Amino acid sequence: MIKLELKNIVRNPLVLILVFFLFVFILFASYNGENRVNKQLEGIALVKEKEQTFYTNHKNTLKSIENGAQKAPARFFEDPSNPVGMGNYYGGVYLTSEPAALAAISNGQSDIFPYYTKINISSTNAGKDNDNFENPMNIATGGFDLAFVFVFILPLLIIAFSYNILSSEKEQGTLRLLLSMPINIKLWLLKKIVFRYVFIVLIISVLLSLSLSVVSVNIFNATYFTLLFSIALYTLFWFALAFVINLLNKSSSQNIILLLGTWLLFVLIIPSFVNIMASSIHPAPSRVEFVTAKRDIEKNFEKKEEVILQKYYEENPSELEKNNKTNDRFRAYWNKNFILLDEKRKFMDAFESKYENQSTKQRALAKNLSWFSPAILLQNTMNKIAKTDTQHYLNFQYEAKIFQKEWTNYFYNKYKNHQKLTVEDFNNFPKPKRN
Helix, strand or coil: CHHHHHHHHHHCHHHHHHHHHHHHHHHHHHHHHHHHHHHHHHHHHHHHHHHHHHHHHHHHHHHHHHCCCCCCCCCHHHCCCCHHHHHCCCCCEEEECCCCCCHHHCCCCCCCCCCEEEECCCCEEECCCCCCCCCHHHHHHCCCCHHHHHHHHHHHHHHHHHCCCCHHHHHHCCHHHHHCCCCCHHHHHHHHHHHHHHHHHHHHHHHHHHHHHHCCCCCCCHHHHHHHHHHHHHHHHHHHHHHHHHHCCCCHHHHHHHHHHHHHHHHHHHHHHHHHHHHHHCCCCCHHHHHHHHHHHHHHHHHHHHHHHHHHHHHCHHHHHHHHHCCCHHHHHHHHHHHHHHHHHHHHHHHHHHHHHHHHHHHHHHHHHHHHCHHHHHHHHHHHHHCCCHHHHHHHHHHHHHHHHHHHHHHHHHHHCCCCCCHHHHHCCCCCCCC
């Protein structure tokens, strides 16, 4: 039976056409994914080169100043010995999120969240220096990646490959001959389904491995086998569904209508329903609303600055006396700025946490409801393997906030103690652990 089934599959031109198109889709999606990853790597290399050039130039300038070969620049923010000048303004370091080994398999949230952020005393400017804007159509619909191929297209190919296994026998008049033999028709159908399932899984494994190797993606890692296993489970679901539909003893046209209906249900309708449910039960403001509200919060904070300073100086009268005595306008400005900086951070953290709480609840509900759709489960799994899922980028943003505090404290301690930066200090600046 296995040999006969293999001959039927190999001789069937429809099967060969489906396999060919599957290979084309996988290869094209692999190329798109690797091209996106290469652009990210180029962007990371560009900003790190910019960072290194900035500090190398200022370090060399400081060497010349210490050796007496030149005078310190008149403008404080260009003075390489000035802690605030090097820790803020044009200074700062880039925290980057390097693409994962299999980042090419899924765009995920990579076209929405930044993969690098510049950190200085004042802020974490995520992707501020990135002049390459994503096509809004790609953001709205998603790119053509491997996740799209396997989540959306693969089930359609499986349906075309298995919708008429039993009905074709009936329509060709060979079913009566089968029934006249001592054959359990369910077992016979199951064997044919299992064989086709194994055949498709092997084809997918070969085509995917070949395509990723062609575009220079390293597939020799544990996560790749997790990917293959996840795709195999997703494929099993659709073949199991085809097995059940075939057992209903309907015509081929009825089978394909039922299978396409289930494809619409699990791949389009349920994911849309999950999104609507999560957004309705735990609504979060849009990005535009969030940015607008954030600007309003910043304006409100500006109005409270004098009150915050007055309260601080009442609790620390010696600081007020020092600030009044200084004739350095730059120092007087930054004495106030450092006081406000910490308060502003607390102020903004409270605002952002309120927004993030709603988003967290929304994601948690969507995750719980995702069990109703294997399409969502596979998409989430591939995003996680590629490290393009939302949680990965949220962790990245959290790391940026933590590191900004470390960066700020380093330069603030120098500033507070009236210490100038030395050439050796340039080698000891805080470095992001992620890099």
